[in-house]
Amino acid sequence: MVRSLSHRLKISLGVEAGGFFQAAFLVFATLAQPAWAGFTISGNIGSVAAGTELILSRVDIDSNAKSEEGRLLVATNGRFREVFSGEPGLFSLELPNGQTLGLAIDQDQSIGVNAHSNSYSVTGSPDTIDLQAYEAFRKDSLNRLVYPPRAELNAAKEDPNAPPELMTRLAKAEVQGYAAHRRELNDFSIEQVGKTIALYATSLRWDPDYRLEELQAKVGAFAEIRPELAITSSMQSRLERFARTAIGAVGSPISGKSLDGQPYALSDFRGKYVLVDFWASWCVPCRVENRLYNKLLPKYADQPFAIFAVNLDDSRQIWEMASKRDRVVWPQISDSLGWKSPLAAAYNVNALPMSFLVDPDGRIIARNLRGEALESKLAELFE
Numbered sequence: 001m002v003r004s005l006s007h008r009l010k011i012s013l014g015v016e017a018g019g020f021f022q023a024a025f026l027v028f029a030t031l032a033q034p035a036w037a038g039f040t041i042s043g044n045i046g047s048v049a050a051g052t053e054l055i056l057s058r059v060d061i062d063s064n065a066k067s068e069e070g071r072l073l074v075a076t077n078g079r080f081r082e083v084f085s086g087e088p089g090l091f092s093l094e095l096p097n098g099q100t101l102g103l104a105i106d107q108d109q110s111i112g113v114n115a116h117s118n119s120y121s122v123t124g125s126p127d128t129i130d131l132q133a134y135e136a137f138r139k140d141s142l143n144r145l146v147y148p149p150r151a152e153l154n155a156a157k158e159d160p161n162a163p164p165e166l167m168t169r170l171a172k173a174e175v176q177g178y179a180a181h182r183r184e185l186n187d188f189s190i191e192q193v194g195k196t197i198a199l200y201a202t203s204l205r206w207d208p209d210y211r212l213e214e215l216q217a218k219v220g221a222f223a224e225i226r227p228e229l230a231i232t233s234s235m236q237s238r239l240e241r242f243a244r245t246a247i248g249a250v251g252s253p254i255s256g257k258s259l260d261g262q263p264y265a266l267s268d269f270r271g272k273y274v275l276v277d278f279w280a281s282w283c284v285p286c287r288v289e290n291r292l293y294n295k296l297l298p299k300y301a302d303q304p305f306a307i308f309a310v311n312l313d314d315s316r317q318i319w320e321m322a323s324k325r326d327r328v329v330w331p332q333i334s335d336s337l338g339w340k341s342p343l344a345a346a347y348n349v350n351a352l353p354m355s356f357l358v359d360p361d362g363r364i365i366a367r368n369l370r371g372e373a374l375e376s377k378l379a380e381l382f383e
Contacts, residue, residue, distance in 0.1 A: 038085040039105050039110070039111065045074055051073065059089070063340065099120070104125065104200070105127060130196045152170050153171055171289070186207050186215065206238065244348075247364055248363060251266060251356060252266075252347060255333070258333055273303075275355055278347070280352055281313050291326070296374070296378065297329075308330070310334065311332055
């Protein structure tokens with residue numbers, strides 16, 4: 001049964017003497033909510049069974065999660081149309097062939113989705129056009145800068161006779177390629193993406209060490225025209241978290257349990273230089289770096305230096321197997337939540353490898369030191 005707001009208020013008023021104030025608060029809260037104009041999605045999906053449902057999900061890049069926004073029912077002629085009343089944001093539309101179509105949708109948009117022989121076209125959403133351009137550029141950048149050195153490194157990993165020097169060189173090449181890739185994405189976000197919902201999608205891969213002030217200005221301009229959106233708050237929060245992992249900032253307090261159940265916290269190492277290293281079994285450069293750590297720890301055993309690792313595998317068994325194979329004897333923790341881990345979120349970790357060198361007072365003094373650069377920094381500190 002549907003009941004009116006006035007009926008609900010009458011019930012509230014009869015509960016207790018303070019019911020009037022509760023009712024007034026309910027009215028205020030209801031009126032304070034933004035009234036979204038909504039959006040429409042329609043089109044022709046082609047030859048699929050009548051009654052097929054297309055699932056539209058809202059994408060939250062902060063939590064790496066999706067929540068169902070609604071469903072579109074396909075008619076006998078392959079056509080569909082549905083009106084949604086939700087807030088503008090980033091969405092994914094699950095299609096019958098298993099493909100997922102990314103959509104950046106603003107209010108009052110009438111989005112058309114139509115099937116072609118091997119693809120789908122989207123009209124009526126400039127935000128989605130920006131998103132598609134960004135994704136096309138991102139894939140091209142990966143193909144140019146990241147995948148070639150990664151393929152070489154993966155091939156060398158499978159060769160039992162590959163010398164450690166080769167593995168180190170190839171791991172460095174992949175890391176440098178990925179860093180260049182991230183810089184290109186910042187360039188595209190700043191220079192090519194307009195003041196559209198697509199800007200939120202780009203925020204997942206922002207590099208805080210490159211053109212940060214321009215990113216801040218970009219988000220500031222977006223916030224001026226769309227202060228009411230949840231994605232605006234998300235982008236502003238991400239920029240604030242960048243400040244918490246900047247050089248000179250105090251490292252965020254993190255804690256957890258090791259493979260044997262031992263509790264560890266970053267604060268346990270106060271008074272030492274600590275390398276906070278994020279890694280996972282699937283990250284080959286991380287695995288190569290573990291070999292270096294096995295050499296560095298004995299070398300600096302008499303110095304105030306420690307490694308505190310955070311594993312980002314989503315399986316405890318895989319974490320344990322990789323740790324044994326790499327002889328990880330230094331303290332490490334994991335919650336086996338992968339990219340959904342709050343440990344990663346605390347340090348804005350959305351790519352691996354990633355590390356932070358923290359001084360005895362807990363302040364970050366360097367980021368992403370690897371190989372020769374890490375050895376050089378430790379020599380500067382202790383020799």
